[in-house]
Amino acid sequence: xxxxxxILTLAAVLALTQxxxxxxxxxxxxxxxxxxxxxxxxxxxxxxxxxxxLPPGKGTYAEGEKVYADSCAVCHGDKLQGIPxxxxxxxxxxxxxxxxxxxxxxxxxxxYWPYATTLFDYVKRSxxxxxxxxxxxxxxxxxxxxxxxEANIVPKNAVLDAKSLPGVQMPNRDGxxxxxxxxxxxxx
Amino acid sequence: xxxxDALEGYDEKTxxxxxxxxxxxxxxxxxxxxxxxDCSCKTGMFPQLGRRSVLVAAGSALAASLAPLPTPARAxxxxxxxxxxxxxxxxxxxxxxxxxxxxDGGYGSRSQFxxxxxxxxxxxxxxxxxxxxxxxxxxxIITPSGLHFERHHGGIPTIDPARHSLFVHGLxxxxxxxxxxxxxxxxxxxxxxxxxxxxxxxxxWRKPTLKTVQGTHGLLSTSEWTGVQFSTLAREVGLKDGxxxxxxxxxDSAVMTRSxxxxxxxxxxxxxxxxxxxxxxxxxxYPLRLILPGWExxxxxKWLRRLDVSDQPFMxxxxxxxxxxxxxxxxxxxxxxxxxxKSVITFPSGEMKLPGPGFYExxxxxxxxxxxxxxxxxxxxxxxxxNLAALQDPVLPICxxxxxxxxxxxxxxxxxxxxxxxxxxxxxxTLQQLVEIRGLAGPFGxxxxxxxxxxxxxxxxxxxxxxxx
Numbered sequence: 001x002x003x004x005x006x007i008l009t010l011a012a013v014l015a016l017t018q019x020x021x022x023x024x025x026x027x028x029x030x031x032x033x034x035x036x037x038x039x040x041x042x043x044x045x046x047x048x049x050x051x052x053x054l055p056p057g058k059g060t061y062a063e064g065e066k067v068y069a070d071s072c073a074v075c076h077g078d079k080l081q082g083i084p085x086x087x088x089x090x091x092x093x094x095x096x097x098x099x100x101x102x103x104x105x106x107x108x109x110x111x112y113w114p115y116a117t118t119l120f121d122y123v124k125r126s127x128x129x130x131x132x133x134x135x136x137x138x139x140x141x142x143x144x145x146x147x148x149x150e151a152n153i154v155p156k157n158a159v160l161d162a163k164s165l166p167g168v169q170m171p172n173r174d175g176x177x178x179x180x181x182x183x184x185x186x187x188x
Numbered sequence: 189x190x191x192x193d194a195l196e197g198y199d200e201k202t203x204x205x206x207x208x209x210x211x212x213x214x215x216x217x218x219x220x221x222x223x224x225x226d227c228s229c230k231t232g233m234f235p236q237l238g239r240r241s242v243l244v245a246a247g248s249a250l251a252a253s254l255a256p257l258p259t260p261a262r263a264x265x266x267x268x269x270x271x272x273x274x275x276x277x278x279x280x281x282x283x284x285x286x287x288x289x290x291x292d293g294g295y296g297s298r299s300q301f302x303x304x305x306x307x308x309x310x311x312x313x314x315x316x317x318x319x320x321x322x323x324x325x326x327x328x329i330i331t332p333s334g335l336h337f338e339r340h341h342g343g344i345p346t347i348d349p350a351r352h353s354l355f356v357h358g359l360x361x362x363x364x365x366x367x368x369x370x371x372x373x374x375x376x377x378x379x380x381x382x383x384x385x386x387x388x389x390x391x392x393w394r395k396p397t398l399k400t401v402q403g404t405h406g407l408l409s410t411s412e413w414t415g416v417q418f419s420t421l422a423r424e425v426g427l428k429d430g431x432x433x434x435x436x437x438x439x440d441s442a443v444m445t446r447s448x449x450x451x452x453x454x455x456x457x458x459x460x461x462x463x464x465x466x467x468x469x470x471x472x473x474y475p476l477r478l479i480l481p482g483w484e485x486x487x488x489x490k491w492l493r494r495l496d497v498s499d500q501p502f503m504x505x506x507x508x509x510x511x512x513x514x515x516x517x518x519x520x521x522x523x524x525x526x527x528x529x530k531s532v533i534t535f536p537s538g539e540m541k542l543p544g545p546g547f548y549e550x551x552x553x554x555x556x557x558x559x560x561x562x563x564x565x566x567x568x569x570x571x572x573x574x575n576l577a578a579l580q581d582p583v584l585p586i587c588x589x590x591x592x593x594x595x596x597x598x599x600x601x602x603x604x605x606x607x608x609x610x611x612x613x614x615x616x617x618t619l620q621q622l623v624e625i626r627g628l629a630g631p632f633g634x635x636x637x638x639x640x641x642x643x644x645x646x647x648x649x650x651x652x653x654x655x656x657x
Contacts, residue, residue: 035365036357044357085312088312089312100514100519102518103628125443129313132442175520176519180521185625
């Protein structure tokens with residue numbers, strides 16, 4: 001092999017090596033994945049306290065009373081009292097106001113939940129327990145109106161919709177504090 | 189009877205609940221072939237059979253079960269525990285060929301003589317319930333995937349990974365749908381971390397209630413998790429100004445959701461697809477789970493399908509009505525994410541029985557959601573004197589650390605305790621300290637975040653029990 005050819009070969013190898021090296025390392029982005037279609041995210045929701053994302057529609061106590069009887073009472077009881085027996089286990093939904101600082105606190109939607117939007121989100125998301133996501137938005141508004149009505153949080157003639165629901169003032173709205181841990185008392 | 193005495197001071201509803209829990213624990217013990225009643229035959233509670241079998245008194249139930257000859261009763265059962273296959277155990281395994289290679293179909297199972305099991309907390313429904321890891325028999329720091337504790341809110345979904353995807357959207361420049369194949373192409377990390385449910389020990393606020401370390405501390409498990417860092421996906425989608433919180437949503441029937449501060453996700457969150465070297469178990473979130481090292485288990489969203497980047501928390505049911513810590517003054521702590529430094533002696537622990545005075549290696553686990561364990565002290569006199577224990581390598585951040593301590597038991601009644609200090613200098617508190625700060629809001633106190641020092645009493649006859657000391 002001539003000297004010139006050896007030099008050319010070496011140069012080619014070096015150039016190739018540099019090209020490969022330029023492609024090494026971790027890129028900032030890989031541009032993987034695809035852009036979600038509107039249909040992909042059509043069912044997605046999560047409702048913060050300002051009500052962003054609440055769907056159209058509305059519901060009343062009277063409409064919710066029927067939904068509750070058909071879909072909720074079997075686990076939560078016809079008086080919203082909860083059924084803790086094996087095989088069921090639906091939470092008590094109302095009552096318990098004024099008990100949180102007692103020796104036997106009763107935590108319910110009425111006594112403990114800080115936001116009405118959470119109730120809408122949770123019922124639409126996870127209820128009824130054996131057929132989650134099966135209620136229409138109107139039915140969810142209705143059953144929320146029924147529960148909040150039974151809890152004496154909204155009047156029984158209230159109409160709940162995307163506009164009115166975020167305005168509902170829950171009794172325990174100011175019952176929560178930020179996590180102070182590590183607790184300074186442990187450093188004395 | 190003794191159980192009833194332990195329930196003094198509880199109201200009727202709580203008594204019923206606690207009785208059900210104690211009963212579930214008793215049934216679990218019985219299923220493991222152990223004698224749950226007070227008797228002189230409790231040597232069956234020794235966890236490490238191989239290493240400590242020398243301590244097993246001849247003629248005990250355990251010794252019988254370890255004998256090479258299958259007893260008529262055992263042979264007649266022909267039953268293996270969950271995760272095992274029953275096979276005839278020959279008189280002399282050197283005189284007959286064993287099981288043919290690959291007869292297991294290519295995936296191995298544990299010995300039929302390894303009987304430890306998770307047991308289920310007796311919640312009213314099995315769809316929303318939890319199981320406890322058998323820490324009494326735990327070795328090292330890794331939890332076998334099949335013994336990792338569980339908490340489900342709507343059962344365990346069966347998800348075909350070919351039809352599963354992760355959406356990342358909201359306050360991002362390029363919303364994305366990632367298939368599982370996309371996820372696995374990203375640069376990945378493998379890290380060992382514990383997960384602890386913030387409800388671990390909820391029965392123990394007012395009085396020592398459950399008997400075993402599985403009952404008192406079993407909502408703790410450790411795995412090696414492999415996946416993509418959230419920060420990698422964040423660059424992929426491009427975070428917009430104002431992004432501060434992210435909703436993580438699961439694909440189970442509870443459609444579990446938690447709001448997570450973006451700061452935490454960017455610090456160390458992993459979108460995990462593997463656990464202990466293989467795909468996640470279905471009950472641990474197959475095919476995708478959010479791992480938030482050191483934060484309460486509920487935030488580690490399983491069956492992860494959506495990350496919605498937002499400027500505010502969503503105040504979901506799980507972060508308002510649940511997983512908030514009601515204090516004695518009626519106020520509740522919210523977004524109490526961190527699992528603080530904690531430790532527990534796993535040997536000897538509740539319901540075991542020491543055969544007599546002599547040498548024992550006390551061992552247990554220590555962990556902190558804030559980093560590494562820096563120090564572990566053991567007391568054998570109820571906290572009067574403390575002695576440094578050895579920390580077994582590896583000592584990893586936000587991971588269980590195994591500790592060991594040599595102890596010569598003189599046969600006198602003793603109270604064993606362990607106290608962890610993490611690298612921030614936080615010292616594991618006493619129960620009394622926590623109750624003084626938080627108060628007791630009801631029969632189960634604040635329910636969540638009990639990280640107090642655990643006490644095990646060793647009686648003169650060697651029996652070990654759960655006490656408050």
